[in-house]
Amino acid sequence: MYRLPFIDSHTGGEPTRVLLDALPRPPRGIEQDAREFWREHGWLCRAAVDEPRGSDILVGAVWWSPARPGEAGQVLYFNNVGPLGMCGHGSIGLIASLVFLGQWPSGPRMLRTPVGQVRTEYGADGMVRIDNVPAYRELQDVLLDVPGYGRFVGDVAWGGNWFFLVEVEGVRVHWDNRAALCELASAMRRQLRAQGITGRGAEEIDHIEITSVADADAAADARNFVLCPGGAFDRSPCGTGTSAKLACLAADGLLAPGAIWRQQGITGSVFEASFASAGPDAHGRLCAHPTLRGRAQVTAQGELLIDEGERDT
Numbered sequence: 001m002y003r004l005p006f007i008d009s010h011t012g013g014e015p016t017r018v019l020l021d022a023l024p025r026p027p028r029g030i031e032q033d034a035r036e037f038w039r040e041h042g043w044l045c046r047a048a049v050d051e052p053r054g055s056d057i058l059v060g061a062v063w064w065s066p067a068r069p070g071e072a073g074q075v076l077y078f079n080n081v082g083p084l085g086m087c088g089h090g091s092i093g094l095i096a097s098l099v100f101l102g103q104w105p106s107g108p109r110m111l112r113t114p115v116g117q118v119r120t121e122y123g124a125d126g127m128v129r130i131d132n133v134p135a136y137r138e139l140q141d142v143l144l145d146v147p148g149y150g151r152f153v154g155d156v157a158w159g160g161n162w163f164f165l166v167e168v169e170g171v172r173v174h175w176d177n178r179a180a181l182c183e184l185a186s187a188m189r190r191q192l193r194a195q196g197i198t199g200r201g202a203e204e205i206d207h208i209e210i211t212s213v214a215d216a217d218a219a220a221d222a223r224n225f226v227l228c229p230g231g232a233f234d235r236s237p238c239g240t241g242t243s244a245k246l247a248c249l250a251a252d253g254l255l256a257p258g259a260i261w262r263q264q265g266i267t268g269s270v271f272e273a274s275f276a277s278a279g280p281d282a283h284g285r286l287c288a289h290p291t292l293r294g295r296a297q298v299t300a301q302g303e304l305l306i307d308e309g310e311r312d313t
Contacts, residue, residue, distance in 0.1 A: 001307055004048060007101065008300040009093040012269030013235035016093030016296070017049060018061045019304075020101075025064045030074045034114040037062075037076065038083050045078050047306045056080045056232040059090050065103070072098075072109035072120050081230035085115040086160025088239010088271070088292050092128040095120050096296035115160055123293075130239065132290045135159040135247035136281060138200055146191045149184060159243030159290065162199035163226075164192055165209045173212035173223045175266055178233065185210060185227035200283075209241045220264035236294070237265035242273045243290035250278045250288040269294075 004022040008015060023041050026033035038045070041062075047053065049060040059079050066073045075094060077087035084090075091111060098104040099122050108121040108129075119131035139156035142164070146152060154166030171177070171184065185208035192198075192205050199205055206229040216223040226234040226241045234241070242263040249255035261273045275288040 001305060002044060004044070004304040004306065006048070006302060006304055007097045007298065009097050009296045009298045011089035011092045011096075011236050011294055011296040012265055012271070013267040014089045015058050015299070016061060016087075016090045016097075017054065017058055018063050018094055018097050019045075019048060020063060021065055023062050025067075026074070030064075030076055030112055030114050031116070034076055034083060038078075042078075042082070043311050044306060046080065047310050048304055049078070050080055053304055054080075056230055057235065059084075059087060061087070061090050061094055063094060066109075070110060072111040074112035076114060079228060079230050080232070083114070084161060084229075086113050086118070086133060086240050088130055088132060088160070088242065089234070089236040089294065089296075091118060091120060091130050091239065092292075092294045093296040095122055095128045097298055100298045113160075127293050127295055130292045132239065132243045132292060133160050134281070134287045135243040135275075135290050136285045136287045137247050137251045138285065139197070140251070142197060144188060144191055144195065144197070146184075146187050149187055152188065155248050156197065156199060156205060157244035157247045158199060159245075159247060160240035161207050162203055162205040163207045163209050163241055163244040164188060164197075164205050165211060165241075165244060165248060167211050167213070171210070173210055173215040173225050173266065175268075178225070178266060181210060181225045181266075182227060182231075182233060185225065185233075186231070189227065207238075207241060209238065209244065211245065216264050217268065220262045220270055223264040223266070225266045233266065235265065235267050236269055237263040237271040239271065239292050239294070242271050242292060243288075246273055246275050246290045247286075247288045250275055251286045
């Protein structure tokens with residue numbers, strides 16, 4: 001029997017379940033050992049977030065306590081179908097959870113993820129700041145012919161995960177239209193695969209971000225709907241999706257360094273976002289360095305019991 005201590009939170013409506021020092025620490029660090037760790041322990045991670053203990057909207061995180069001064073530890077994020085490169089809402093939820101547990105020292109700390117280090121800080125106002133990994137636009141003005149829906153033009157961008165970002169006219173980006181948005185975004189993802197459109201290194205574009213300026217509240221710049229791998233949609237404004245959006249805005253010269261972009265999610269919650277600087281990466285693509293600010297609420301704490309027999313189910 002495996003006993004996995006956990007703490008739950010939600011960030012802008014999107015839940016995170018953190019497994020606290022519950023699984024073997026990657027010997028070389030999560031940056032090098034993410035795939036090996038998942039091959040060995042992925043079944044336990046899936047059991048922690050899938051039914052009957054969780055649901056398809058639950059994002060998990062395996063967190064290992066700091067081994068070096070100035071660190072916030074290392075983390076592997078995952079959902080109901082597999083590991084994630086990075087997770088913005090999950091990082092906010094993780095830091096808020098560690099503060100609740102009394103395991104967060106004052107000042108900024110570096111959090112190690114499979115795709116790089118992110119700077120994290122908990123503010124006196126209860127807001128968590130995340131300086132995400134560099135974001136960039138890989139492809140601009142991608143034509144996507146979606147059967148039953150028509151032609152769309154969007155961008156492919158990296159914000160810690162791969163996104164297809166598109167603004168769609170005539171489709172309300174609102175909670176009461178979530179079923180139609182799910183169907184449209186799912187059709188887009190299928191067509192990306194059918195047309196062979198991928199991220200850098202032939203990596204799958206597994207997140208779809210539909211954005212509307214018109215549907216945002218007065219205090220926000222835009223509202224988005226993000227379909228995640230596995231078929232669930234993000235209840236928060238999506239941290240890596242907001243980072244990908246910043247990269248596109250920076251590449252188009254539509255947002256200046258340091259200017260605040262208020263990204264609203266499908267439930268109405270908002271992340272404050274900006275980028276400190278932008279410059280070309282090794283491939284000559286303009287790179288933005290996103291900062292996100294948001295708030296999370298701790299919701300539960302306990303211990304999961306998982307039987308060895310579940311490994312093969």
